[in-house]
Amino acid sequence: MFVYDPKSEIKEFNLAYLTLARKLINQDVQSAIQTLSIKQDVAEMMMSLSTEQVERIAAGSVVLGAFALDDYALLSQLSRGVVYSPTVPSVPTLNPSAGPEAKRAPFTRKMKVATC
Structure with a gap:
């Protein structure tokens, strides 16, 4: 029997978000800051995270990125x-x-x- 596990989907989403964010920051910091609506210090911290830290953050129960489609x-x-x-x-x-x-x-x- 399949049991829906939202926490695993949140982790998958967070990993995808963090991976994309880190690629964007690595490519062009200022553009990534604008696109992701983050601050310079957050961008710097994201780039300093180890793979283990990224995985640990992604495994939390909080969705790290959200689309502003409330309108x-x-x-x-x-x-x-x-x-x-x-x-x-x-x-x-x-x-x-x-x-x-x-x-x-x-x-x-x-x-x-x-x-x-």
């Missing part, structure tokens, strides 16, 4: 093909395969990834 209008715009562009936060990029309705009302709110 119905923002989620509605994203579902119509408007894609967030981190290089120009106030100007979205339209997905050409989204169709004509995506061109009606692009959002102007910046999408964030929150950290705990």
